[in-house]
Amino acid sequence: MGRVLAVVSQKGGVGKTTTSVNLAAAFARRGLKTVIIDVDPQGAVRYGIGLRRGHPTYGFADYLNGVRNLREILLPTALPWLRAILAGSVSDATDHTFYQQLIAETSVLRDLLTTARERCDIVVVDTPPGLGPIVHRVLEASQHVIVPLQCEPLALQTTPQILRGIQEIVEKNRDLTLDGILLTMFEPSHPSSQRVADYVREHLPRNMVFDIVIPRTEAALEAFAAGQPVVLRTPADAAAQAYVNLATLLAERFR
Ligand SMILES: Nc1ncnc2c1ncn2[C@@H]1O[C@H](COP(=O)(O)OP(=O)(O)OP(=O)(O)O)[C@@H](O)[C@H]1O
Ligand SMILES: [Mg+2]
Numbered sequence: 001m002g003r004v005l006a007v008v009s010q011k012g013g014v015g016k017t018t019t020s021v022n023l024a025a026a027f028a029r030r031g032l033k034t035v036i037i038d039v040d041p042q043g044a045v046r047y048g049i050g051l052r053r054g055h056p057t058y059g060f061a062d063y064l065n066g067v068r069n070l071r072e073i074l075l076p077t078a079l080p081w082l083r084a085i086l087a088g089s090v091s092d093a094t095d096h097t098f099y100q101q102l103i104a105e106t107s108v109l110r111d112l113l114t115t116a117r118e119r120c121d122i123v124v125v126d127t128p129p130g131l132g133p134i135v136h137r138v139l140e141a142s143q144h145v146i147v148p149l150q151c152e153p154l155a156l157q158t159t160p161q162i163l164r165g166i167q168e169i170v171e172k173n174r175d176l177t178l179d180g181i182l183l184t185m186f187e188p189s190h191p192s193s194q195r196v197a198d199y200v201r202e203h204l205p206r207n208m209v210f211d212i213v214i215p216r217t218e219a220a221l222e223a224f225a226a227g228q229p230v231v232l233r234t235p236a237d238a239a240a241q242a243y244v245n246l247a248t249l250l251a252e253r254f255r
Pocket of ligand 2: 016017018040044126127
């Protein structure tokens with residue numbers, strides 16, 4: 001049985017999708033059978049995972065509402081061990097109410113995560129910001145969770161909320177482990193970035209924050225714009241190396 005690893009955060013734009021696509025690619029590069037699932041209606045995985053040209057755009061939302069079957073939504077990527085399930089048609093819609101309702105009121109998401117786990121070593125789930133009903137459902141069926149925290153002062157205000165939220169879910173899902181908080185977009189030359197990193201390390205339990213830090217790099221930004229994980233596009237980049245190291249650490253932990 002594989003593991004479901006959810007990437008969640010209270011705040012938006014902190015590097016969840018970047019973390020999801022790069023960890024998924026790095027796991028697959030290690031030979032682990034990996035699937036990345038995008039449950040965020042924004043559907044950003046589609047732009048970052050490195051799909052083949054002319055790929056279909058349907059995905060999880062279309063499976064959820066019964067229009068597509070699992071075979072149809074499971075898309076190949078440039079890596080033989082990596083498949084992707086995109087958000088699907090919900091990412092073109094402005095109203096996500098029905099999508100959220102289906103997730104909250106049916107067991108389709110839970111069942112999909114269980115099936116994916118049975119067939120893969122690692123299931124990486126990219127989520128929308130916040131701890132809404134979609135993220136709750138994901139965490140109820142996950143074994144691992146990572147919380148990216150952007151190294152900027154505002155990040156600190158929202159961290160206690162997400163930790164409390166995860167704690168509440170862990171009480172219901174005893175299989176779930178908070179693997180760690182991941183400092184992202186770290187800029188060593190910015191004193192404010194350093195201050196946030198120091199503050200987080202000082203105020204949170206030591207084992208709750210990964211030693212590995214993801215730097216903000218030009219290559220990471222460009223890779224996303226070019227539609228590819230930076231670990232594949234620019235392997236020598238510092239952010240790419242940090243993601244590969246994190247994947248190695250997690251893969252060893254999950255063994
Ligand atoms: N290490 C990095 N270096 C440079 N840019 C980065 C890095 N990580 C993320 N970014 C950029 O920051 C922006 C936000 O990242 P991303 O989309 O991964 O965040 P998110 O948490 O998934 O956002 P949302 O909450 O909207 O889903 C993107 O433009 C991304 O390319
Ligand atoms: Mg995202």
